[in-house]
Every structure is written in C-alpha cells, then in structure tokens.
Amino acid sequence: MAGLIGKKLGMTQVYDENGKVVPVTVIQAGPCPVLDIRTQDSHGYSALQVGFGKKKAKNVSKAVLGHLNKSGKAENPPALIKEIRLTEDPSEELGQDLTVEAFEAGSFVDVTGTSKGKGFQGVVKRYNFGGGRASHGGDWTRKPGSIGMCEFPGKVYKGRKMPGHTGSVQRTIMGLKIVSVRPEDNVVLVKGAVPGHKGGIVVLRTAKKK
C-alpha cells in the first residue's frame, strides 16, 4: 500500500513493446515527506500525513511550522499537506521521503483529483439527457422535459436532475495501469486520463480492486 501526492503535467503517448500506441498521463509525484503518522492504536485508523511541493518558510504560519518541526521539515516546508488513508499501520518513519519508486511499472493505481470545472450546464451535458429532436417541429432540443406529475404529488421530487454547476468535484479513477516510472524526474506515466486540468493536484494510491 503506497500513496503519493502529485501534479498532473498533461497527456502524451508512448509505444508499448508490441508497437501499439498507449495514451498516457504524465504525473510528477513526490518526493513526499512523511509529516505525521496515524496508527490504529493512537488514532483509531491508519494513515500517513504527507507533504508535496515547497513554500517559503516565511509564508507558513507558526502553528504549521511547529508541527513540521516534529518531522524536521520546518526548514523547507511543503506547499501542500494531505493525509493518505492506509489499510494497515504504515512502516514509514517521520521525515522519510516517499518517492515514485514506491510504484512499479505494470502495477495499478487509483488516481484522485478535482475534475475540470464546466460552469453552469444544462441537463444534456450534465446528466447525458437525450434532449428532443431538432427537426420535424421539435420544440425542446436541449430542454429537460417533464419534471414531475400533476396535482398529486403536487411537488417536484428531491433529487430531480436539473441544470446547474457542473464539474470541479473530487473524482477517483480506479485501476489505472502504470506504464513506466522515472525516478530521476519523479515522474510516473499512467495509462489513460486522470481527473483535472494540467497542473492540477492528484493523489496516487495503490489500486484497491486490482
């Protein structure tokens, strides 16, 4: 079980050993210093608190710096601190740097990120409604249609799919294959797309279901 925070750099393509094109997302992940350890005994769950990126020490509050002191990272504080839940108590130590070497090519990961914001969207884009017909006198091309019944029940049921703000929510894509790991650049190539825009923060975890 391993987890890392990374930055989505973008997508490109590589060729596999059979000469087939493989679409890949390039993720710059780690090195992530371990800042705190949660264990079953002391906290009731297992997790690692890890950092990512860097920030000037003068821009970090004293409270956070004090916490970072515990792992000896107050000199070069990370820009982002996140907790990564684990299934069992971690063997990592405070202050240790997690790197992409935790993953190997051919294994699978779950990637969590914030999807691209789409703004206020109609039901066709938001919920894949079919819409009406464009020709033959069709008068409701992209409208939602009926949203309920009549005098009974006399209300629109909760949860009715309607237009609204779309995207920009946390999403996890499970079971993505790692195509290659490049420790010299702190980069992993993951097959397929991951949520979010270029430069977006993503969390990589060993796949739950593979």
Next chain:
Amino acid sequence: MNLLDKISRENVKTDVADFSVGDTVKVNVKITEGTNTRIQAFSGVVIARKGAGIAETFTVRRVTFGQGVERVFPVNSPMVDSIDVERRGIVRRAKLYYLRDKVGKSARITEKRDY
C-alpha cells in the same frame, strides 16, 4: 524544456524520410507472426498528413483490384520500419480526400520534376 515535452520527444524519430502529401510512398511495416517478424510493404499515395510531434500520422491510399484501401500510420511508430519515396507529386491541397471520388485517369497526380 518541460518534462512533458521531454517524454514526448523520446519516441519521436529523427530519421524519418522527407515526404509530403501527393507523394507516392512505400511504407515498410513490421509484421509479427507468432515469434517471427517480417517486413511487408504498403505503397500508395499520401493523401493526408496530420498532427504534430509524437502524435503525427499520415494516410496512404492505394487502389487494389478496383477497391480503394487506406491505411493510417503513426509517423513515429516502431512498426513502421522505413518509408521510401517512389514519386513526388504536385498537388494544391493539404488533404487529397477528393481522390476517394475519382477513379482511373482523373485520379492521377502530376509528377514533380526538377529540371
């Protein structure tokens, strides 16, 4: 250079033959049958070249037994062993999709000659 470009460029071939739309080319394609790898040629007219960098592809069209066949190859694919230019053509379009509607004499392309 950013990392994304660096990774993309690793697979870009530097020794690709100089060919353009309208040229008649012979594409030598690697074919794996079981454990053996041999080379099969596919020749025809390049009717399109699109994309850039690692994602660049080209379309080759040929007519065999009255049946038009088109194949799209990635320029940088390891399966494309080499590309031989057999004839250079003069064309005034970037995409020669109009050739699909033409047969016989009207489907010819003028050869480019250096005098």
